[in-house]
Amino acid sequence: KLQGFQLKMYDLEELFANEEESEFVIVTIPTSLAVMESLRLKKELTNKVIVKKIVVNQIVDGDDSTFCEKMRVSQKIVVDDLKVFCDEGDVLVKEVKYLNEEPRGAYGLKYLGDQL
Secondary structure, eight states: OHHHHHHHHHHHHHHHHOTTTOOEEEEEOSSHHHHHHHHHHHHHHTTTSOEEEEEEEEEOOSOOSHHHHHHHHHHHHHHHHHHHHHHHTTOEEEEEEOOSSOOOHHHHHHHHHHHO
């Protein structure tokens, strides 16, 4: 059983390394800790899996309250730092605005897909 599992893992590794058949997308939120972990993951995946895109989810936009303004400023700093790092590695950063409700089902996933 262990050998069979190991063979499947080799196949999976080959699939992830094949740019034409798969794409590995890192998804994070705009906080320093989450972005640092995402960058650590990206570094760990280098030479193993091709990562061309990082999605930053839950970007605050719209509300003019003091809280939301502070969140926007904080998120902008983190996302800008992420973009600088990703520009060096030719990785696209996509931002997804914070939704007022959780996307569910096929329509929710379609809406998120359209954002990307």
